Amino acid sequence: MDGFAGVMDEHDYNRDWKVLSLSDEAEARRSRATAEMVAKLANVSRVAVSRAFNPEASLRADKRARILSVARELNYTPDRAARALVTRRSHLIGMIVPDVFSPWESQEVDALTSALQAEGFATLLFKTRTDMSMDERLLTYMRGFNPDSVIAFTENVRPEVLSQFLDSCVPIYINYLLEDGGAVEAEAPTDVLYDRLDVNQWQGMDQAVALLAGYGCRRIAYISGKKNSLAEFARYRTLQRLMARRKLPAPTVVQGDFSYRQGYAATIDLFRLHGGADAIFAANDESAFGALDALRHELGLGVPDAVRVVGFDDIVQSGWKSYDLTTVRIDVHERVSALVRLILRRLSAPDAPTMSEQVGTKLVVRGTVG
Amino acid sequence: MDGFAGVMDEHDYNRDWKVLSLSDEAEARRSRATAEMVAKLANVSRVAVSRAFNPEASLRADKRARILSVARELNYTPDRAARALVTRRSHLIGMIVPDVFSPWESQEVDALTSALQAEGFATLLFKTRTDMSMDERLLTYMRGFNPDSVIAFTENVRPEVLSQFLDSCVPIYINYLLEDGGAVEAEAPTDVLYDRLDVNQWQGMDQAVALLAGYGCRRIAYISGKKNSLAEFARYRTLQRLMARRKLPAPTVVQGDFSYRQGYAATIDLFRLHGGADAIFAANDESAFGALDALRHELGLGVPDAVRVVGFDDIVQSGWKSYDLTTVRIDVHERVSALVRLILRRLSAPDAPTMSEQVGTKLVVRGTVG
């Protein structure tokens, strides 16, 4: 035995190789089929298989049918990672979301995912911390996955951080808000180029203010959203202008952060420290819920008899009987399809000038006003 | 000119090549940096760059530092698509979710995304239709993205459909539920091999039943979850056995589907058609909200005075003052870390025998019982 060590070694090497190849084959069976295998089984070249899966490529109809049938049998699908490598399209849409469990955000993520899925894209979800420095790391982390486009729900991302992505040709969409049909927020950074989805909140908020004024409300308070949020600021400015137009006194502002808890606390403050109000306008529905619960369960004030409440967004919970909230609706479906339209257009024409879409708002009247 | 056609051709070819290279360079500036560029700029081979980004690879410390600094300057990150092609790890975790905006699901997606992100994975989100045939298409669609693992929130996926994925070596985790500390659901398909996360709901539900019994409730109704849901079935069976143990009459069952709307409707039916109850146990919190609103706002029954209500999950909204729901809590943090542990273990040892983790439940007492 030891005398034939050299030969044995070689033999063992071969055996090892064979074993390796066997285990490779065993692995192949449980692993995904490749275009090569489909090609072999259908008696065509590998290129033909590729073409069979790209409808615009030219290939004889019967050949394509045969390939597709073999592919189906083998449960073959082109590997998107490999495909992305050459086409430079990952078909991944990144979403940066602070809190998925926040009703509004989850609703939006849900609708967007449906719409994008229908167009052949998949949602790549990332959570952000409120911490800023963290965000930069998150962005480069995310970039490693090569998303075709990024939708940022965070309002606090600094433009210079975002511009890293524009260098790498990834369009970013943020939720900007229009004050009225005309003027875009001056705060929107102009040196960075990206497409925007604007929400025209003038009409819906105007209806809300008109309704409140019609009930004789004059002391209208505003529960603000998170600090430094552009959405927040735009809503506040719009409310201010709408009330001035109707010769109503300027709104009392109490600080919120879009959360139930802060909406609750702000309302307590409003009535204990700042003289109260006969109507409350909340920056979003969730903080309106907080306001409602504070009024009813802690301050003992009836809604809508003593105080009237209006929210913003019209999330599903606003329709629940316990809240039954009158609110300014942003139509999610309309909003999402505009966003998808924007993304698709940008992907098909990366060098086109900046685009924007606009969606409207309207008041949904329920029980918290009268 | 025409005399030198051959030469010109070659020259043109060269020029073309140069132009191409120029436009390539221009594109390169706006496109992502590659390992090649980093290598050139740092005077090392491309392999060294690869090694610099894989901590366990051996590389001289100063060399690694220099590479990393150049990489930072160029804003370079290894392309995960290319990396996935050879390592066979996409670092993508697929999640199949019916409704992201459902509070419980969104909460779970949120927590999972955080935990996975911390481990270097990203969440790939897919929405499913209730339609079955659709699901199969969804699964092959999803498989194209090569997720390392799949977490399915759907309860209705047929095992034979899922097994396609096991062929391609992708572990799947579904939310199974244990009736008590011991026996696993018999309905769990045994021919298909996958890891499970079990929820031991015995303890929490026992506390709930004890509390209700302590208040003298005997006519306990149960609002069920979606049909064919294993989670639903396990909860029902557990409730049945717990009540029998305490010599309570069997619960009246009204059909729900985990939704607010159906919880509302089922409660109306319960009192208008099926003789009512002095306590309601809902299959999840959201339908408990529906029950509460039906009792208070349509049936005019006080909670907890006339009827006591218990939910299941402890989603954030259960803490809101308008509902203030007593409920059986599944600790999301504990649950998610168990799930992540399961996934990581499976990925590091693909051929290990089936594993399972278990998390407990406990009652959270709030205002809807007393």
Added chain:
DNA sequence: GAGCAAAGTGAACACGTTTTCAAAACGTGT
């Protein structure tokens, strides 16, 4: 049936990584 445009075909290359493997550099003890 010749002529010709259009459509179909496949070899070779590219995409950006990791992994293997043999060679080179390095340090340490005699």
Added chain:
DNA sequence: ACACGTTTTGAAAACGTGTTCACTTTGCTC
């Protein structure tokens, strides 16, 4: 100076696909 074990190194080969470019076939018109 030598031998020897350890770490470091880079060329070449994957990974699974799309795309280009000449080449071949098909279909149509006169």
